[in-house]
Amino acid sequence: MRVDMSIIIGTAIWLLIVLLAIANGVLRDKVLAQLLGKKLALPLSGISLSTLIVIVASNTIHFTGLSTFKGFINLGVYWLSITVIFEYTMGLFVEKKSLHEINQVFNIKKGNLFVLVLIVVTLAPPLIAYYKELY
Numbered sequence: 001m002r003v004d005m006s007i008i009i010g011t012a013i014w015l016l017i018v019l020l021a022i023a024n025g026v027l028r029d030k031v032l033a034q035l036l037g038k039k040l041a042l043p044l045s046g047i048s049l050s051t052l053i054v055i056v057a058s059n060t061i062h063f064t065g066l067s068t069f070k071g072f073i074n075l076g077v078y079w080l081s082i083t084v085i086f087e088y089t090m091g092l093f094v095e096k097k098s099l100h101e102i103n104q105v106f107n108i109k110k111g112n113l114f115v116l117v118l119i120v121v122t123l124a125p126p127l128i129a130y131y132k133e134l135y
Contacts, residue, residue, distance in 0.1 A: 006064045010075050013060045014082060017053055017121070024049045039111055046113025050120040057124040062134060064125075069135050072126040080122040087114075 024045055032041035066072055091102035105114040129135055 006066050006071065006075070007078075009064045010078060011082075013056065013063070014079050016060070017056055017079075018086065020052045020056065021049055021117075024052065042111040043113050046116050049117050050113070053117070053120050053124055054128070058128050058132075061125055061128050062132065066125075066129065067135055069126060069130070072129040072135065075125040076122040079125070080118055083118065083121055 028041050028045035032044060035041075036044070061072075064071075064075060066075060087105065088102055091097040092099075104110065105112050108115060
């Protein structure tokens with residue numbers, strides 16, 4: 001069985017994004033929430049994470065070796081899938097949260113912009129690849 005290197009590299013890029021997301025969350029909780037309050041810190045955190053995703057994808061996407069629109073779309077859907085799986089796995093098994101608590105990341109009315117993060121993580125690979133003329 002041959003493992004496609006684009007999957008391995010795409011996963012490595014995603015892991016970098018996860019590390020930045022964790023750091024972004026710590027910064028939100030320990031600094032921004034203290035300075036600005038949780039109500040403002042939460043949406044700012046979603047915007048900053050979305051920006052970080054674009055920066056990371058923009059600087060690493062060429063390493064995947066992908067060269068087709070479909071390939072970059074698949075990478076975005078893959079990143080979306082593992083992001084959602086990661087969110088629920090961490091919430092349920094590490095943080096011991098209920099499904100209701102985890103689902104609050106989708107509550108835009110409370111200022112959580114995780115939906116924006118999911119849109120960005122999905123669309124970043126094909127849009128950046130298009131902009132960089134990689135396909």
